Amino acid sequence: MDTTSAPSREQLRQAPKVLLHDHLDGGLRPRTVVELADSTGYDGLPTTDVDELGQWFADAADSGSLEKYLETFAHTCGVMQTEDALARVAAEAVEDLADDGVVYAELRYAPELFVERGLSLDAVVKAVTDGVTEGERKARAKGRGIRARQLLCAMRQHARASEIAELTVRHRDTGVAGFDIAGPEAGYPPTRNLDAFEYMRSNNGHFTIHAGEAFGLASIWEAIQHCGAERLGHGVRIADDLKISADGEVQLGRLASFVRDTRIPLELCPSSNVQTGAAPSIAEHPFGLLAKLRFRVTVNTDNRLMSGCSMSSEFAALVDAFGYDWADLQWFTINAMKSAFLDFDQRLDVINNVIKPGYAGLMA
Structure with a gap:
C-alpha cells in the first residue's frame, strides 16, 4: 500500500468496526475504577490517582505472562460488586465503543466473579443488561448507532460452567448472545467443561472458547473437536501448526487446515497477545501470516x-x-460480522447497510 494513502487515526476511528472479544471487566475507565472504589468501599487499589492508576494497569499487564496479566482483574472485579456499578460499567463500555466507531460488540464477563456481596447470577446479568441498554441509548443520542450483546463466561478453573451455561440460555432473549470459558488455560483444558458445551448444543446455543492463547495446539484441538467451539477466543497459537520452508512456502498442518477450511473465526487480540507473551511484537504477530493465508481473522x-x-x-x-x-x-x-452470535438477517443488515456503505465512503 502507498503509505501516503494510509488511513489516518481519525479516519480509522470513523470506520465502522465489529468487536467480538472484549472483556467488560477489562475495559473500565480509570476514573470509574477510582470513583467506584470510593463509593463501594473497595480499598485495594494501588493508587487513587486516575492517571497513575491507568498507567499502573498498563504496566502490570505488560508482563509477558497470562497469569500475571489476569491478576490485574482483582481490582476491576473488586469495584463491580453492586448492581449500580455493573450497570455503570456496561453503559460506559457501550458508549466508549460507539465513540470509537464500533457498530456491533459482544461484551463478555464472568457473572460468578460479581457475587461477592450477595448478588445472584441473574441479578448480575440483569444489571449488565440495563447498562447495555442505557449505553445504546446514550450512543444514539449522539448519533452513533451500536448494537451490543453479552457473552457469559465460566471460569475454567472453577466448577460452575454448567450453571453459567444454563444462565446463558435463560437470558438469551434479553441480550445474551452466547457462552464462553475463560481463565488460565494451562491445567484447565476445555474438556473439563464438556457438560456445559453439550447443554449449549442441545439448546441450540452459541459458544466460543478461549483457546490457543497461553496454551498450544492441544487446547485448540480439544475446543474444536471435543467441545464443538464455533469460534476460538484468541486462537493465535494455531500458527504453531504452520511450517515455513527456507524459500518462504507455508505448509498447513491438519489442524490448521481444518480451522481454515471450516472457516472457524479467530478472535485475535494483537496488543493483548504481545502483553501476555503469545506474540513477541505486533510486527511479528501471526495475524499477518494468518490473514495472508485467508484464515477468518478478526481484530x-x-x-x-x-x-x-x-x-x-x-x-x-x-x-x-x-x-x-x-x-x-x-x-x-x-x-467479524459474519461470525457474530446474532441472527442472520441482523448480520446481513449490519454488513449491507452499515459496514459496506461506511467503507465505501472512506474509500471514495
Whole structure:
C-alpha cells in the first residue's frame, strides 16, 4: 500500500468496526475504577490517582505472562460488586465503543466473579443488561448507532460452567448472545467443561472458547473437536501448526487446515497477545501470516484498560505493521460480522447497510 494513502487515526476511528472479544471487566475507565472504589468501599487499589492508576494497569499487564496479566482483574472485579456499578460499567463500555466507531460488540464477563456481596447470577446479568441498554441509548443520542450483546463466561478453573451455561440460555432473549470459558488455560483444558458445551448444543446455543492463547495446539484441538467451539477466543497459537520452508512456502498442518477450511473465526487480540507473551511484537504477530493465508481473522481489543487500546488503535497498529488498506480493514470487519452470535438477517443488515456503505465512503 502507498503509505501516503494510509488511513489516518481519525479516519480509522470513523470506520465502522465489529468487536467480538472484549472483556467488560477489562475495559473500565480509570476514573470509574477510582470513583467506584470510593463509593463501594473497595480499598485495594494501588493508587487513587486516575492517571497513575491507568498507567499502573498498563504496566502490570505488560508482563509477558497470562497469569500475571489476569491478576490485574482483582481490582476491576473488586469495584463491580453492586448492581449500580455493573450497570455503570456496561453503559460506559457501550458508549466508549460507539465513540470509537464500533457498530456491533459482544461484551463478555464472568457473572460468578460479581457475587461477592450477595448478588445472584441473574441479578448480575440483569444489571449488565440495563447498562447495555442505557449505553445504546446514550450512543444514539449522539448519533452513533451500536448494537451490543453479552457473552457469559465460566471460569475454567472453577466448577460452575454448567450453571453459567444454563444462565446463558435463560437470558438469551434479553441480550445474551452466547457462552464462553475463560481463565488460565494451562491445567484447565476445555474438556473439563464438556457438560456445559453439550447443554449449549442441545439448546441450540452459541459458544466460543478461549483457546490457543497461553496454551498450544492441544487446547485448540480439544475446543474444536471435543467441545464443538464455533469460534476460538484468541486462537493465535494455531500458527504453531504452520511450517515455513527456507524459500518462504507455508505448509498447513491438519489442524490448521481444518480451522481454515471450516472457516472457524479467530478472535485475535494483537496488543493483548504481545502483553501476555503469545506474540513477541505486533510486527511479528501471526495475524499477518494468518490473514495472508485467508484464515477468518478478526481484530479485537480483549481488555481495553489493561492494554491501553481501542479498536481504532488496534487497526492502526496493524496498518503500521502490515500495510493494510481500507479493503483489508473492511474484510476483517465483515469477517467479524459474519461470525457474530446474532441472527442472520441482523448480520446481513449490519454488513449491507452499515459496514459496506461506511467503507465505501472512506474509500471514495
